[in-house]
Amino acid sequence: MFYHGHARHGGIELDEATSLPEGAEAPVRLLSDPAGEEEIPTLYERLGPVIGKATRLPTDAARNQASGRYSNRRHDATVPAT
Numbered sequence: 001m002f003y004h005g006h007a008r009h010g011g012i013e014l015d016e017a018t019s020l021p022e023g024a025e026a027p028v029r030l031l032s033d034p035a036g037e038e039e040i041p042t043l044y045e046r047l048g049p050v051i052g053k054a055t056r057l058p059t060d061a062a063r064n065q066a067s068g069r070y071s072n073r074r075h076d077a078t079v080p081a082t
Contacts, residue, residue, distance in 0.1 A: 005014040012028060020026075044051070 003014050003016065003018060005012045007013075
């Protein structure tokens, strides 16, 4: 069963009259936020505490590309030699 209702005086008032058994358990899900939509934080705001905190990383991955640290051996084996 699915019923629609509205919050009134700290409880839920159903839109249509129905007889539910006393003590029946029912989930409640808000379909709208009457106080206004909550603003979603930006990626920077969510990751701000960890941005720039990593230490002992290579300064540039391009320098390590030639050394083979980032190579995919299966892919490299299929590339013809020049």
